[in-house]
Amino acid sequence: MMAFIYSYAFILAVLIVATLLEKAGLLRGEGSRKFIHIAVAHWFILAIHTFEGAYAASIVPFSFIILNGLSWRFKLVRAMERTEQDNEGLGTVYYALSLTIITFIAFRYDYLDAGLFAILAMGYGDGLSALTGKHFGKKTVYRKKTYVGSSVMLVFTLAIGFILFPTQIGSVLLIALGATALEMFTKNGFDNLSVPLFIFFLSVVIL
Secondary structure, eight states: OHHHHHHHHHHHHHHHHHHHHHHTTSSOTHHHHHHHHHHHTTHHHHHHHHOOSHHHHHHHHHHHHHHHHHHHHHTOOGGGOOSSOSGGGGHHHHHHHHHHHHHHHHHHHTOHHHHHHHHHIIIIIIHHHHHHHHHHOOSEEETTEEHHHHHHHHHHHHHHHHHHOTTOHHHHHHHHHHHHHHHHHOOTTTHHHHHHHHHHHHHHHHO
8 A cells, every 4th residue: 555655646746846847937848748757757666666566566557547648638737748639748648558568567577677777768768858859959860850869868778778787788789779769760759658668578588
């Protein structure tokens, strides 16, 4: 029971902080969404230390598939929603879906390091690449993806992978390059599902 309390309290705290920062003018639009995107990824670390079973741990992200869908539809949490009601806004739902799948498999079959790699890479790599690409990217690679944003995605995925798997340099490099390419060519927020699942399953196979 305490694991659920810690989890929901943590996520609620993230949403409150993001909302307050947005109201204070310190975060705006994409900034508040990516703050949540990055911060929530740390829930997996909390889950590793508080949950024991795969089914119990999966309940938290599964519940947010529903909650994020409702928030997208009715704009319940403004800090994490885009103003336009399009498929790209479903990125928060894809985020929760990928987190649910990875959490269940990682806990069920003891692939926690691979799960942590995938979730943190999605949080930091994808989150920061969007922000840096928007503010500093001048030249685009494909659609709205920029060289700057894709480079940030690659660097942070590599950094997280090297920290978790310091002896698997070649494999981490392969995963990071593949994830960066996938993020570059995936559109409409679907990269919140495709990228972490790619990193997770490839990590399970080759790391």
